[in-house]
Amino acid sequence: MKVNYKKDKIEIEGIVEEFEPKHIFECGQCFRWNLEKDGSYTGVVKNRILNVSKKNDIIILKNTNKEDFLNIWFDYFDLNRNYKKIKSEILDDKLKDILEFGKGIRILNQDEWETTISFIISANNRILMIKRVIDNLSRNYGKYIGMYNDKKYYSFPSPEKLNSLSENELRLMKTGFRAKYIKNAAEMVTRKEGWLYKLKEQSYDCAFEEIKKIKGVGDKVGNCVLLFSMNKYEAFPVDIWMKRIMEKVYNINGKPDEIRKKSEKIFGPYSGFAQQYLFYYASQGKLKENKRK
DNA sequence: CCACAGGGCGGCA
DNA sequence: TGCCGCCCTGTG
Numbered sequence: 001m002k003v004n005y006k007k008d009k010i011e012i013e014g015i016v017e018e019f020e021p022k023h024i025f026e027c028g029q030c031f032r033w034n035l036e037k038d039g040s041y042t043g044v045v046k047n048r049i050l051n052v053s054k055k056n057d058i059i060i061l062k063n064t065n066k067e068d069f070l071n072i073w074f075d076y077f078d079l080n081r082n083y084k085k086i087k088s089e090i091l092d093d094k095l096k097d098i099l100e101f102g103k104g105i106r107i108l109n110q111d112e113w114e115t116t117i118s119f120i121i122s123a124n125n126r127i128l129m130i131k132r133v134i135d136n137l138s139r140n141y142g143k144y145i146g147m148y149n150d151k152k153y154y155s156f157p158s159p160e161k162l163n164s165l166s167e168n169e170l171r172l173m174k175t176g177f178r179a180k181y182i183k184n185a186a187e188m189v190t191r192k193e194g195w196l197y198k199l200k201e202q203s204y205d206c207a208f209e210e211i212k213k214i215k216g217v218g219d220k221v222g223n224c225v226l227l228f229s230m231n232k233y234e235a236f237p238v239d240i241w242m243k244r245i246m247e248k249v250y251n252i253n254g255k256p257d258e259i260r261k262k263s264e265k266i267f268g269p270y271s272g273f274a275q276q277y278l279f280y281y282a283s284q285g286k287l288k289e290n291k292r293k
Numbered sequence: 294c295c296a297c298a299g300g301g302c303g304g305c306a
Numbered sequence: 307t308g309c310c311g312c313c314c315t316g317t318g
Binding site: 124125218279 | 298
């Protein structure tokens with residue numbers, strides 16, 4: 001991997017096979033990246049606005065600088081990890097097409113708090129709605145960061161800010177029955193200072209048990225938070241799509257936790273990566289296409 | 294009007 | 307423990 005720092009952008013060469021913006025931002029792990037007219041993606045991470053695109057096998061980061069690349073983006077995009085190697089570890093005949101379909105997926109290292117709230121919102125919800133609710137929260141209760149391409153951007157609201165809101169105010173953001181869960185999460189994270197951020201250092205089992213103490217965080221949401229913000233790659237979120245694809249491809253069924261344990265036997269320490277390729281494939285409707293053939 | 298979508302809770306056996 | 311009705315909201 002080679003990084004070139006230019007005046008108005010940063011160019012990354014040599015990882016194009018393992019970095020596909022569309023697949024990274026649309027595989028269901030994040031909700032604050034949006035497609036621009038020119039095919040690039042713009043997103044908000046903490047209090048930064050970043051634009052990502054790919055041209056001629058070069059990854060281009062705009063609206064940033066070297067310092068932020070080294071301090072934030074390198075870790076956020078998981079650039080220290082060899083995805084080619086991971087894919088070769090989990091590759092089998094059954095996964096061949098699935099890994100090819102989702103080529104260039106990377107698992108982002110996202111903020112624990114934002115990820116927790118985002119996936120509480122995801123319960124029994126659709127991606128478009130989830131994005132809308134997160135946008136409502138940020139626009140109304142986050143901090144104004146600045147403009148990019150004539151659009152205004154806001155940070156994700158802090159635990160303290162959301163804790164200061166009433167359940168009804170949260171409902172006005174179209175959170176629905178999840179409002180009380182968000183309120184509970186904000187209370188816990190505000191009250192037990194540092195609690196949420198320490199989970200990253202703990203074992204999967206311990207972190208899983210802890211995160212589920214938040215109302216609205218069950219097995220599926222908890223696994224998402226651990227996988228997408230706490231480097232717990234044995235996490236294996238099982239939703240309806242994962243049930244479908246694990247049954248169809250591996251003939252595995254049962255309760256979510258049983259599916260997770262059986263999957264770990266197949267994929268080992270790389271379960272979380274395998275999950276992301278499988279989920280993306282299934283949720284994009286590729287399961288049905290195979291059925292017709 | 295009804296089904297249902299990327300779950301989880303609480304009540305009840 | 308395990309099952310089941312219910313929950314906000316938007317879309318078809």
